[in-house]
Amino acid sequence: MTTIMGKSLLAVAASAGALMAAAPAMAQQELNALVWCDHTDPGLIRPFEEAHDVRVNLKEYEGTGTALSLIEQSRPGDWDVLVVDGIDVPRVVEAGILGELPAEAVPETIFPEVALEEQQVIDGKRYAVTEKFGYNTVSFNKAEVDASTMQDMTKLWEDESLKGRIAVYDYYLPVMGMVAMGLGKNTAELTADDLPEIRDTLFKLKDNAALVGEVVASQTALATGEVDVLVGGGEWVTAGLSQDNPDLDWILPEQGGVMWSQSIGIFADSERQDLAVEFVKYILSPKGQAKLATSSCYWAMPANEAAGEHLSDQQKQALRWDDQEEYLKNVQLYPAPDAELDAQMQDVWAEFLQH
Secondary structure: OHHHHHHHHHHHHHHHHHHHHHOOOOOOEEEEEEEOHHHHOHHHHHHHHHHHOEEEEEEEOOOHHHHHHHHHOOOOOOOOEEEEEHHHHHHHHHOOOEOOOOHHHOOOOEOHHHOOHHHHEEOOEEOOEEEEEEEEEEEEEOOOOOHHHHOOOOHHHHOHHHOOOEEEEOOHHHHHHHHHHHOOOOHHHOOHHHHHHHHHHHHHHHHHEEEEEOHHHHHHHHHHOOOOEEEEEOHHHHOOOOOOOOOEEEEOOOOOEEEEEEEEEEEOOOOOHHHHHHHHHHHHOHHHHHHHHOOOOOOOEEOEHHHHHHOOHHHHHHHOHHHHHHHHHOEEEOOOOOHHHHHHHHHHHHHHHHO
């Protein structure tokens, strides 16, 4: 009896083990994020995946319009985290895309100048937080162009010695913002009345330019020596390249530059809200911020001041860490036109491209 019972128990145990072995392993938890290319660096993402035993699925995009299109084609709950241009946060909130961020996700050490509460806190609720920022300004090869020439933005369209040596970044808002600043205008106060003068100046700039190109084309032109100056460039273009080519540099002219920022938030219909919050907290943590700032796609300033503890002296120098206080006093935000003015600005830009 004992022997039979013992055999029966062994048989049951063996059967259970076989069933367990045949059953599929529990699926790994996943998080889906719609991001800019700097988030696709494995060095940034893997520590979070390992810490939370999760797979982070990343979809890279360029331009808020593209993101909105992707979201429209997706099912509710498909996406969890969104990285978006700071000036477009109100737009995506109005569309019902972003949900409220808990206070615990926002570090107290964000640079005050890039907190952008007017864009990110709406009706008393925070929907996003700045994670990285930088400047659309002037990148150049200092072995070919004297830095003193680059200190005056008007030289870009007035100095004939630069003819055929300039590339222009193909994005109308920052470049038109830079031109406006060079003309003594405020990017936040632009109206249709300002466009004729901006248009004429853009045409002068085009006459000096060898090419107008998107991110990769314009950066490559500078890196290969095809051009010596990139209008609309900045640390995001040259900081990461300066390790291999120390002649590549960037400057904030006396007229200033246009500050760009990117923000991170959580989809309102995310089915993994808690995990999404943990991801935001990781990206905004000092270590996460240092990795994001020096991502293989492009470098730029981390929004969290505490990230400095995790950056090398060389990395800080390339990002101009010690100059940020002065830089932030001498920048303006991207123009934020209403729909009518935006359409007019795009028409001017189309003329500029065809000029």
